[in-house]
Amino acid sequence: MDIRVQEAPFDLGREASAFAARQTGMGAIVTFTGIVRDLGGTLDHMQIEHYPGMTEKALRAIAEDAHARWDLGGSLVIHRHGRLGPDDMIMMVATSSRHRKDAFEAAMFLMDYLKSRAPFWKKEVAADAEGWVAARDEDEDALRDWQR
Amino acid sequence: MDVLYFAWVRERIGLPREKVETSAATVGDLVAELRAREARYDAAFSDLTALRVAVDQELSDFDAPLSGAREVAFFPPMTGG
Known part of the structure; x- marks a missing residue:
């Protein structure tokens, strides 16, 4: 498990290649990347706040859960905070497994849980308005699906 | 103890963290003490269903x-990813 919380950008290709190079005997690697969207066409930037200390612990606990549930070789979570512009990469996860199903499901699980259980908060800032992004009911529903 | 606020809770109360002398037995008791202090605390904690709490960096409950x-x-529901 490799957990990184950082303000700096990351290089998706380099991180994916480095992750792949650390795996042995794995038949599948899945990566997911989250991008800042400008839904209304007015976004100037997004400000991501987090809870230093708890963030790393929460991400590690989520990754440990994923490793307990699926047959994983490795996992990587990178999540940025601070100021991000439209189309900037916010975060990425990578999972490896001997089988693609485990790699895909574990990546989905990591995404669903870090959306609602890792202490990050997004604020959207436009030229004349700003507001905190509200959590969505669907995000909680997704967690319930994993608990069945 | 250290009491921390994030996102709009931080903005509404006007500070990110503070030392609080308290003998509150539960999170709910601490919330009641904070609300009694000033209107900005009272406003921030007016709807507990809109808030989440972590005790020693673990998600917890108001009781x-x-x-x-x-x-x-104290913070609003998280929006990572």
């Missing part, structure tokens, strides 16, 4: 005991 807790954080 959780505070014995021995060093750090309590």
